[in-house]
Amino acid sequence: MEVFLVSLLNGLVYGMLLFMLASGLTLIFSMMGVLNFAHASAYMLGAYFAYTISLFIGFWLALIIAPLICGLIGAAIEMWGLRRVHKNGHIAELLFTFGLALIIEKVVQMTWGLIAVPYRVPALLDFPLFTLYGTNFPAYRAFMLAISALMFGAIWLALTRTRIGLIVQASLTYPEMVSALGHNVPRVFTLVFAGGTALAGLAGVIGGNYHTTEPSMAFTMGPIVFVVVVFGGLGSLIGCFIASLFMGLIQTFAVVFDYSLADLLRQFGLTVTSSTPFAEVLTVPLPRIGALLPYVLLVLILLVRPRGLLGTRDT
Amino acid sequence: MKVLRTFVAAALGSAVYAISPQVALGQDTIKIAYTDPLSGPFAQVGDANLKQFQYILDFINAKGGALGKKFELVPFDNKSQPSDALIALKSATDQNMPFILQCSGSNIAAALIEGVEKHNERNPESRIIYINCGAVATELTNEKCSFWHFRFDVHVAMKAEIMARAMPKDVTKVYLLNQDYLFGQSVQRDVKAYLAKLRPDVQVVGDELIPLGKIKDFSPYITKIKAAGAQALITGNWGPDMNLLIKAGIDAGIDLRYYTLYAHLVGGATAIGPAGDGKVRSVMSFSENHAVEIGNKDAEAWTKAFRDTHSFDFYAAGFRTIFEHLQSAVNKAGAVDATKIAFALEGQKMKDFLGYDTIMRKDDHQIVSEYLVGVFKKGVKYDSEKTGLGWATEATILANDIDQPNVCKMKRPEMPK
Numbered sequence: 001m002e003v004f005l006v007s008l009l010n011g012l013v014y015g016m017l018l019f020m021l022a023s024g025l026t027l028i029f030s031m032m033g034v035l036n037f038a039h040a041s042a043y044m045l046g047a048y049f050a051y052t053i054s055l056f057i058g059f060w061l062a063l064i065i066a067p068l069i070c071g072l073i074g075a076a077i078e079m080w081g082l083r084r085v086h087k088n089g090h091i092a093e094l095l096f097t098f099g100l101a102l103i104i105e106k107v108v109q110m111t112w113g114l115i116a117v118p119y120r121v122p123a124l125l126d127f128p129l130f131t132l133y134g135t136n137f138p139a140y141r142a143f144m145l146a147i148s149a150l151m152f153g154a155i156w157l158a159l160t161r162t163r164i165g166l167i168v169q170a171s172l173t174y175p176e177m178v179s180a181l182g183h184n185v186p187r188v189f190t191l192v193f194a195g196g197t198a199l200a201g202l203a204g205v206i207g208g209n210y211h212t213t214e215p216s217m218a219f220t221m222g223p224i225v226f227v228v229v230v231f232g233g234l235g236s237l238i239g240c241f242i243a244s245l246f247m248g249l250i251q252t253f254a255v256v257f258d259y260s261l262a263d264l265l266r267q268f269g270l271t272v273t274s275s276t277p278f279a280e281v282l283t284v285p286l287p288r289i290g291a292l293l294p295y296v297l298l299v300l301i302l303l304v305r306p307r308g309l310l311g312t313r314d315t
Numbered sequence: 316m317k318v319l320r321t322f323v324a325a326a327l328g329s330a331v332y333a334i335s336p337q338v339a340l341g342q343d344t345i346k347i348a349y350t351d352p353l354s355g356p357f358a359q360v361g362d363a364n365l366k367q368f369q370y371i372l373d374f375i376n377a378k379g380g381a382l383g384k385k386f387e388l389v390p391f392d393n394k395s396q397p398s399d400a401l402i403a404l405k406s407a408t409d410q411n412m413p414f415i416l417q418c419s420g421s422n423i424a425a426a427l428i429e430g431v432e433k434h435n436e437r438n439p440e441s442r443i444i445y446i447n448c449g450a451v452a453t454e455l456t457n458e459k460c461s462f463w464h465f466r467f468d469v470h471v472a473m474k475a476e477i478m479a480r481a482m483p484k485d486v487t488k489v490y491l492l493n494q495d496y497l498f499g500q501s502v503q504r505d506v507k508a509y510l511a512k513l514r515p516d517v518q519v520v521g522d523e524l525i526p527l528g529k530i531k532d533f534s535p536y537i538t539k540i541k542a543a544g545a546q547a548l549i550t551g552n553w554g555p556d557m558n559l560l561i562k563a564g565i566d567a568g569i570d571l572r573y574y575t576l577y578a579h580l581v582g583g584a585t586a587i588g589p590a591g592d593g594k595v596r597s598v599m600s601f602s603e604n605h606a607v608e609i610g611n612k613d614a615e616a617w618t619k620a621f622r623d624t625h626s627f628d629f630y631a632a633g634f635r636t637i638f639e640h641l642q643s644a645v646n647k648a649g650a651v652d653a654t655k656i657a658f659a660l661e662g663q664k665m666k667d668f669l670g671y672d673t674i675m676r677k678d679d680h681q682i683v684s685e686y687l688v689g690v691f692k693k694g695v696k697y698d699s700e701k702t703g704l705g706w707a708t709e710a711t712i713l714a715n716d717i718d719q720p721n722v723c724k725m726k727r728p729e730m731p732k
Binding site (some may be wrong): 006011014128138214215253255 | 354523531535536537559585
C-alpha cells in the first residue's frame with residue numbers, strides 16, 4: 001500500500017509534466033498534420049529562459065515571462081518559417097522542424113554551455129509538504145501538480161467555452177471547412193502554434209528545476225512526448241491527458257515491480273530455466289525495461305488502433 | 316567572382332595563419348590527448364576533470380615539465396561513446412602524441428585498451444600509452460590488462476573492500492543500485508563478494524541496475540529502496556546518476572545512509588545539501604580537509620589556490636600523482652618514446668604530495684595508493700560548493716592495506732635499447 005500510494009503520486013507528477021508538453025503538441029499536430037520536432041526544444045528554452053530570468057528578477061516572474069518569450073518565438077517560427085515551408089508539403093515541414101531542433105540545441109550549448117546550469121527550486125517551495133509513510137512529498141511537486149491541473153482546466157475551458165476555442169476545435173477536425181467558412185485559418189494556426197510553444201515553455205520552467213536543465217533535455221523528452229500524442233489520439237485533449245497520466249504511471253510503476261515474463265508464465269504453470277528458449281529475455285525484470293514500455297505501447301496502438309485512444313480521425 | 320575568390324583565399328589564409336602558431340608551439344611540448352564526456356549528461360564530470368588537470372599541469376610545467384618540455388593537454392569530447400573515444404585515439408596517434416588520457420567510463424576504457432593494443436602492434440614507430448585516470452572496472456587490470464594501459468586509480472574490488480571494512484556494525488541490510496554497464500556490474504559483483512567475505516551478517520535486500528545517464532527522477536527507486544527495508548544504499552553511480560539519486564533520497568527525507576564511490580565529485584555536495592548532514596559517505600582519494608587533518612600546510616595551500624578560483628572542490632589528488640609519475644618516468648626514459656616511458660613507469664614508487672606511498676605495480680600496471688573514506692558533515696574547515704558542509708576523513712587506508720592480488724597476464728614488447 002505504501003509503495004502503491006507513493007508511486008501513484010510520483011507517477012502523477014511525471015504524467016502531468018508530460019501532459020503540459022504534449023497538450024500543445026497534440027493541438028499543433030492535429031491542426032497542421034506535422035509532428036513538430038522542435039516542440040521539446042521549446043521545453044528546453046523555457047527552462048533556460050526561466051533560469052536566466054530568475055537570476056535577475058526571481059522565479060515567480062520567470063514563471064510568467066519565460067513561457068511568453070517561448071510563445072513569441074513560436075509565433076515567429078510559424079509566421080516566417082513554417083508558413084513558407086508549408087507550400088512544399090509535410091515532409092518539408094517535418095525536416096524544417098527537425099533542423100530547427102538541432103539549431104536550437106546548438107544555440108543553447110553556445111549560450112549556456114555544455115554542462116547543466118544550476119537552476120533550482122525556489123526557496124519558498126523547497127520544503128516537504130507532507131509525509132506519507134515516512135516519505136516526504138516535496139511542496140514543489142504539489143506546485144507542479146497544481147500548475148498543470150490549472151493549465152488543463154484553462155485549455156479545456158478555452159477550447160470548449162470560447163468562440164476562438166470553437167474555431168480552433170473546428171480546425172482540428174475539419175480545417176478545410178473552417179477555411180471555407182471564411183475564418184482566417186493561418187492566424188488560428190499561428191495562435192495555436194504560439195500557444196502550444198508557450199505551454200511547452202511553461203513545462204520547461206517548472207520541469208527544468210525538478211529535473212535538470214542541460215542541453216540534451218530536449219532530446220531526452222522529445223520521443224516520449226510523441227508517444228503520448230500518438231497514443232492519446234489526434235485532436236483529443238482528453239485523450240492526450242489520459243495518455244500522459246498513463247505513461248507517467250506506467251514508467252513509475254515499472255520501477256517498483258520486480259517481475260519478469262518468467263514470473264507471469266509461472267502463473268500458468270510454466271517454469272523458465274536457463275535452457276528455455278529466450279530465457280534471457282523472459283527473465284529480464286520489469287525495472288530494466290521500464291523505459292522501453294511506452295514505445296512498446298506505441299507500436300501496439302499503431303497496429304491495433306491507429307487513431308489512438310480517443311482520436312477522432314486517423315493519423 | 317574574382318573578388319569572391321580572393322576573399323575566400325584570404326579567409327582561408329587567415330584561418331591557416333590562426334592555427335599555425337599553435338602547431339609550431341606544440342612541437343616542443345609533450346602532448347596528451349584527453350578524452351572524456353565534454354557534452355551530454357556526463358559533461359559536468361569531464362569538464363571538472365579538465366579544469367583540475369589544467370591546474371595540475373600549470374603546476375607541473377612551472378616545475379620544469381619533463382626533459383625541459385612542457386606537458387600540453389589536448390581535449391577531445393567523446394560524448395560518453397566508445398566510438399568517439401576511438402576517433403580521439405586516431406587523432407592522437409596521427410599527431411604522434413605519446414599519451415592518451417581517459418577517466419570516465421569503463422566501457423570506453425575497454426575499447427581504448429583494445430584500440431591502443433592494436434595500434435601499437437601495427438605501428439611500433441609511433442606507439443601510444445593509455446593513461447587511465449578513473450575507469451575502474453576490476454577486469455581492466457586483470458583479465459583485460461595490457462602493457463600499454465596504466466591505471467592511476469584503485470579498482471572497484473579495492474574500493475569494495477574499503478567500503479565493506481568501513482560499514483558500521485549496526486548496518487545489516489543494504490541495497491545495491493548501480494549503472495548497467497561494465498563498471499556498475501563490476502561494483503555489483505565486487506561489493507557482494509567483499510560483503511560476503513568480510514561481513515557475512517550483512518544481507519543484500521535489493522540489487523538493481525539502472526540505465527546509464529537516462530533517469531531524471533529517482534523518486535520511484537527511493538520508494539522501492541525504502542520498501543525493501545534497507546538501512547544503507549551502496550552505489551557506484553557517478554555524474555547525474557549519483558547526484559539525482561542522492562537528491563531524490565534526501566528530498567524524500569527517508570532514514571537511509573549512503574555509501575558511495577562518487578558523491579564527492581562535482582555537483583554532489585549541492586545535491587546532498589544541509590539535510591544530508593552525516594548521512595553520506597564516499598570512498599575517495601582526497602578531500603580538501605584531508606590536508607588539514609594531517610597537518611600538511613603545502614598541500615592545503617595548493618588546493619586552496621584552486622578553490623579560490625573555481626566554483627567546485629579540488630578532489631582529484633590522484634591526477635597530480637599521475638603527472639608526478641609521468642614527469643619522473645619521462646625524465647627516466649630520457650626521450651619522449653612511449654615504449655621507454657612505459658618501461659620506466661613499471662614498478663615506479665613515489666610519495667604523493669600528501670606524503671603517502673604510491674606504487675605503479677609492474678605485473679598489472681595498477682596503481683596502489685592510499686584511499687580515504689569521507690563523510691559529508693557540518694563543522695569542517697573547507698566546505699563543498701558553498702553548502703556549509705564538507706568532507707571529513709573517517710578512515711585512511713594505506714596502499715599496503717589494499718594491495719590485492721591480480722590475474723593479469725600481459726604481453727610485453729621488447730625492451731628498447
